Amino acid sequence: MKSHYMNPYLAGLFLGLVLLFAFFFSGRGLGASGALKRVVIETVGTIAPEHASNSVYFSKYIGPDKGNPLNHWLVYEMLGVVVGGFLSGALAGRLKWKVEHSPGITSKKRLIMALIGGILFGYGSQLGRGCTSGAALTGMAVLSVSGFVTMASIFGTAFLFAYVVRKNWI
Amino acid sequence: MGPLVPQEIIGEGWNFFIAFIVGIGFGFALEQAGFSSSRKLVGIFYGYDTVVLKVFFSAALVGMLGLLMFSLFDWIDLNLVWVNPTFLWSAIVGGVIMGVGFVVGGFCPGTSVCAAAIGKLDGLMFVGGIFIGIFIFAESFPLVKSLYMAGNFGHLKLSTVLGISQGFLVFLVICAALIMFWIGEAAEKRFAREDITREV
Amino acid sequence: MKELLQLKPRLLFSIPIFITGLVLALVPENTTQPYKLSAQDMLLEIQSGSEMVTPDDLADWIVNKDPSIQLIDLRTPEEYEQYHLDNAINIPLHDLLSPEWVDYLDQDVKMNIFYSNGITRAHEAWMIVRQLGYDNNYILQGGLNYWVETILNPTAPKNSSPDDEFARYDFRKGAGQALGAGSIQKSNNTSTPKPKIKRRPRKKAPEGGC
Structure with a gap:
C-alpha cells in the first residue's frame, strides 16, 4: 500500500533543511511553545494587566521597553506553521473538521485526553525551556546538552507511560 | 558569512x-x-x-x-x-511532564498547531490545553523557581562534556x-x- | 523485490548521511578566527596611510586632554615600567591575542593609538587587529623615539627656515613643556582633523529558545 504521506526520511531531510535555513538566516532554530507562551502573556496582559506585571514569570516579557510580546520571531514562525500546515493539508486533500480517535474511545474522551495532554505539555515546556521542536530538535542540532537531555526525557517517559494509556490508542 | x-x-x-x-x-x-x-x-x-x-x-x-x-x-x-542553555534538572523534570503529556494528548506543541490548521479538533483542544498549562506554570512559578534554576551549566555542548x-x-x-x-x-x-x- | 523497495528510502537517506558524517568526523574542527579583511582591503589601507597618527597631532590631543584617546604601549612590561606615555596601558605584543585585551582592541568608543620604540611592533600589532576587523586602531608615527625627538626635545629650525617651521617648533616646544612640566599652553597649530571613531552595530548575542 502506498502511503499518502511523504516518505519520512524525505520529510526529515526537508525539515532539517528548514532548520538549517533558520540557523543560516536568523542564527536560531525552530520553536513552538515560545510562540504559544507569548499568546498567553499577551492575553493575560490585556485582560488583567496588573496581574501580569505582578507575575514573576510574565513580567520578564512585558514592560514599556519590551514591546508587544506578540512581536516576536517565534510568533511569526508559528503563523507560518499554520499557513504551511494548511497548504500541505489542502494539497493532500486532508482539510476536514474532525476529531481523530481510536475506535475504542469516544470523541469526547479523546478531546478530554487532548486537553489534559496539552496542559501537561504546556507546563512541561515552560519548565524545560522549550518543547520537542525548540529544546529537543533544535537543541540536538546545535549539540547542546539540554537538547539531548530533553529529547531522552520526553521520549523515555512517553515510552514508559504508554502502557498506562494504551487503551486510548490501540 | x-x-x-x-x-x-x-x-x-x-x-x-x-x-x-x-x-x-x-x-x-x-x-x-x-x-x-x-x-x-x-x-x-x-x-x-x-x-x-x-x-x-x-x-x-x-x-x-x-x-x-x-x-x-x-x-x-x-x-x-x-545554543540552548542547559538547566539539567528542569530539563529532566520538564521532559518527564512533556513525555506524559505527549502520550496522553497525542501531540506536541508544533504538531498540535499543525493539526489544528487542517481542522483536527483534538489538535485545537491540545493547543487550548497548552495555553492553560503555560498559564498554570506562570502562576506556580514562585513554587518551582528553585527547580527551574537548578543545575545551570550554561550554553554547554555535549561534545565538550564528552571531550570529543x-x-x-x-x-x-x-x-x-x-x-x-x-x-x-x-x-x-x-x-x-x-x-x-x-x-x- | 517488495522488501527492497521498502528498504530503499532508508538506505537512500542513511548512506549519504553516514559518509558525510564520517568525513566530517575526520576533518579537524574549524577553530580559526575568520579574518574580516581581505588582503586587498589591507593593501589599500596601508597604501593610504590612514592608520598613522603624527606626534604633533597626538601631542595636541594630549595637551587638550582629549578623552577619546587610548594609548597602548606594545613594549615589554620592563620597558613599560621604565618609561611610558601618560595614561598608556601596556599590552605586550606577544600577549596581543589574549582574550583579556579583546575589549580594549575591539571597541567603538575610543581611538586606540599603538606605539613601541620604533614603529615595527606597533605596525605588526596593527596589521593583526585590523585583519580581525577591529576598527579605531592607529599607530604613532615614528614611535617613541621619534616622539622624544620631535616633541620632548625639538631642535630649533635654522634661521633660514620658512615661518611654519617656526610655528611647528613653537608648538612642539610648548607641547613638550606642557607634557613635561604641566603648564597647559593652548596650541594654535592647525592640526589635521582627528579621524572619526567608527561606530559599528553592536554585535548581538545570539538569541533563541522557546
Missing part, C-alpha cells in the same frame, strides 16, 4: 519575514510527514508507526551535519548561533540514529496494526 541577520548582513526587518517563511516550511514538513495525526504520532510508543523517530532524527542529523559543514566552510559563525570533537559526536549520533531507524522499521513489521495504519 552567516548567520545573516545577527551580523546585519541583511536587515533586522527581514527577520520576521524569514521567521514566517521558516514557519511555512516547518508546518509543511510536519503535515506532509503525517504529524497532524495523533494516532500516527503515538505509533512510535506502540511500535506500529515510527514516523516520529524517522522524521525527528533525520531532521536533527541534517541540522547538525549542515551546521558543522557550514562552519567548516566559514559559511556560518557558530558563535552567533543560539563535534564532528566525532555527530558521527556517533548518526550511527545511533541509523541503528534506531533499522530497529524502528523492524518494529513496524513486528507490531504492525493494519487497522490503524489504514485509517490514519
Whole structure:
C-alpha cells in the first residue's frame, strides 16, 4: 500500500533543511511553545494587566521597553506553521473538521485526553525551556546538552507511560 | 558569512519575514510527514508507526551535519548561533511532564498547531490545553523557581562534556540514529496494526 | 523485490548521511578566527596611510586632554615600567591575542593609538587587529623615539627656515613643556582633523529558545 504521506526520511531531510535555513538566516532554530507562551502573556496582559506585571514569570516579557510580546520571531514562525500546515493539508486533500480517535474511545474522551495532554505539555515546556521542536530538535542540532537531555526525557517517559494509556490508542 | 541577520548582513526587518517563511516550511514538513495525526504520532510508543523517530532524527542529523559543514566552510559563525542553555534538572523534570503529556494528548506543541490548521479538533483542544498549562506554570512559578534554576551549566555542548570533537559526536549520533531507524522499521513489521495504519 | 523497495528510502537517506558524517568526523574542527579583511582591503589601507597618527597631532590631543584617546604601549612590561606615555596601558605584543585585551582592541568608543620604540611592533600589532576587523586602531608615527625627538626635545629650525617651521617648533616646544612640566599652553597649530571613531552595530548575542 502506498502511503499518502511523504516518505519520512524525505520529510526529515526537508525539515532539517528548514532548520538549517533558520540557523543560516536568523542564527536560531525552530520553536513552538515560545510562540504559544507569548499568546498567553499577551492575553493575560490585556485582560488583567496588573496581574501580569505582578507575575514573576510574565513580567520578564512585558514592560514599556519590551514591546508587544506578540512581536516576536517565534510568533511569526508559528503563523507560518499554520499557513504551511494548511497548504500541505489542502494539497493532500486532508482539510476536514474532525476529531481523530481510536475506535475504542469516544470523541469526547479523546478531546478530554487532548486537553489534559496539552496542559501537561504546556507546563512541561515552560519548565524545560522549550518543547520537542525548540529544546529537543533544535537543541540536538546545535549539540547542546539540554537538547539531548530533553529529547531522552520526553521520549523515555512517553515510552514508559504508554502502557498506562494504551487503551486510548490501540 | 552567516548567520545573516545577527551580523546585519541583511536587515533586522527581514527577520520576521524569514521567521514566517521558516514557519511555512516547518508546518509543511510536519503535515506532509503525517504529524497532524495523533494516532500516527503515538505509533512510535506502540511500535506500529515510527514516523516520529524517522522524521525527528533525520531532521536533527541534517541540522547538525549542515551546521558543522557550514562552519567548516566559514559559511556560518557558530558563535552567533543560539545554543540552548542547559538547566539539567528542569530539563529532566520538564521532559518527564512533556513525555506524559505527549502520550496522553497525542501531540506536541508544533504538531498540535499543525493539526489544528487542517481542522483536527483534538489538535485545537491540545493547543487550548497548552495555553492553560503555560498559564498554570506562570502562576506556580514562585513554587518551582528553585527547580527551574537548578543545575545551570550554561550554553554547554555535549561534545565538550564528552571531550570529543563535534564532528566525532555527530558521527556517533548518526550511527545511533541509523541503528534506531533499522530497529524502528523492524518494529513496524513486528507490531504492525493494519487497522490503524489504514485509517490514519 | 517488495522488501527492497521498502528498504530503499532508508538506505537512500542513511548512506549519504553516514559518509558525510564520517568525513566530517575526520576533518579537524574549524577553530580559526575568520579574518574580516581581505588582503586587498589591507593593501589599500596601508597604501593610504590612514592608520598613522603624527606626534604633533597626538601631542595636541594630549595637551587638550582629549578623552577619546587610548594609548597602548606594545613594549615589554620592563620597558613599560621604565618609561611610558601618560595614561598608556601596556599590552605586550606577544600577549596581543589574549582574550583579556579583546575589549580594549575591539571597541567603538575610543581611538586606540599603538606605539613601541620604533614603529615595527606597533605596525605588526596593527596589521593583526585590523585583519580581525577591529576598527579605531592607529599607530604613532615614528614611535617613541621619534616622539622624544620631535616633541620632548625639538631642535630649533635654522634661521633660514620658512615661518611654519617656526610655528611647528613653537608648538612642539610648548607641547613638550606642557607634557613635561604641566603648564597647559593652548596650541594654535592647525592640526589635521582627528579621524572619526567608527561606530559599528553592536554585535548581538545570539538569541533563541522557546
